[in-house]
Amino acid sequence: MAADTQTPVLRFDRVSVSFDDTPALADVSFQACEGESRVIMGATGSGKTVLLKTALGLQRPDSGTVYVFGRDISRMQERELFEIRSKMGMLFQESALFDSLNIEDNVSYPLLNQLSIHCPPEEVLPRVEEALKFVELDGILEKFPSELSGGMRRRAAIARAVVTQPPLLLYDSPTAGLDPITAHTIVALIVKERDLNKTTTLIVTYRYQDGNLVANFRYNPENGGLEPAAKGGEAAPRTLFMVLREGRLIFEGPQSELEESQDPYISKFVKRRG
């Protein structure tokens, strides 16, 4: 496959993480190449969130090595990690917006606090407004997270994750707890971000339809919506699915292989297409 020859943006090499002797990730190895999308599925407690946190250096592996943009982050000091993290955006499970800050301060936070992002003060507000416009949220700069609905909070958190335009984006259960319409809007934003900025994207989800959208749809800048990638024009970026079970990576491959799998655990997540 052509994509295998590309530069790996994120590489896990036999990574294990455990909490109080309970393994959360066990001997996980994979590599995500530039521009690739990865949909990570698994039951609650299977290690999906831990995998993203380990990729971000928030969780240190007990053994194995994590490479981000070619650099081993497993043994890095916290301050060294800040530079690597400035190239990564993360959407946390419950948005993790700062309660005490309004939306403007939340979205501008990475621009003002990430040392390697040199954003002139006069450009901060325009970039915040641009990021909020990207997620289709206008006129909420002064509002606090508690004043927003769940879907709006999720969109504001995406704006915070993409405001620095990082080349690698990690989304932890972006549609959890949302109604189907809002969930679709959120995944559409993720696809839009991926296609417009050509970012490498990792999405943790338990909803198969989210993965299906990411794998088979692309953003159409002309009408501002999603369209099936098969409809001529550019194909959707390569999307691989990963399934975790009790910390182990039990499946890694394209959607067709996932759908053909006879494994009863994997089948629970797959809604086969007609």
Add this chain to the structure above:
Amino acid sequence: MLDYIKEPFVAIQEFYLLTGRALRNVAARPHYSDDVIAQMDLIGVGSLPIVILTGLFAGAVMALQMSRALAQYGQQDQTGTLVSISLVRELGPVLTALMMAGRNSSGIASELGSMKVTEQIDAMRALGTDPIQKLVTPRMLATAFMLPLLTILADFIGMFGGWFVSRFFLDLPSQQYWSTVWRALEWNDITQGLLKPFVFAFIISLVGCYYGLRASGGTQGVGRATTQSMVAASVLILIIDFFLGKIFVGQGGS
């Protein structure tokens, strides 16, 4: 069994590491001076009513109780001396610190605990900020600056409370009360009275931060962290107060 023995040692080790990092960050960049000022307002100015009330009634009750003991020796006119010494050396620093532990140590633990369980601490790290530098160091500095000031205030208000009782309940002349209050104090008392709140400030802020940052298990975990921080800070204040008192008394202060 081994876990029960290991747990307190691990906790002490983690607390020392947090303290070390918080102290090291005082000199490190970036400095979050806005956060320090906001915390001074929250911790210091916000604690004024509780400190004033505590100081006032502590002084008043000391005068009331001590006069009873002094009356047995016909020394009731020395009430000011006892109020002054006990307030400046013990009651002012300890009661103010205990009130602050109840209000601020638990407040810090619940605030940081909520941030921890809602992944805001992780988000902070992901967005290029060291939570120790952004959250712990400003709270530590603000408490270390404000607690001695609040203690001085509590001491004065306590003396005023003592005066009120002496004047209106014990019929002592005001001039005599105030003159015994001033004459009783020595440098040893003042030093002790100011050093104690400075040390207690580190306990209050760092214990609150420690329990907050290790909170886990949702809202129940935050509640647990809040209670634990208040209990631990209060007990530590009383233990360290004894040792500090021992050092000063051992130095021959009257």
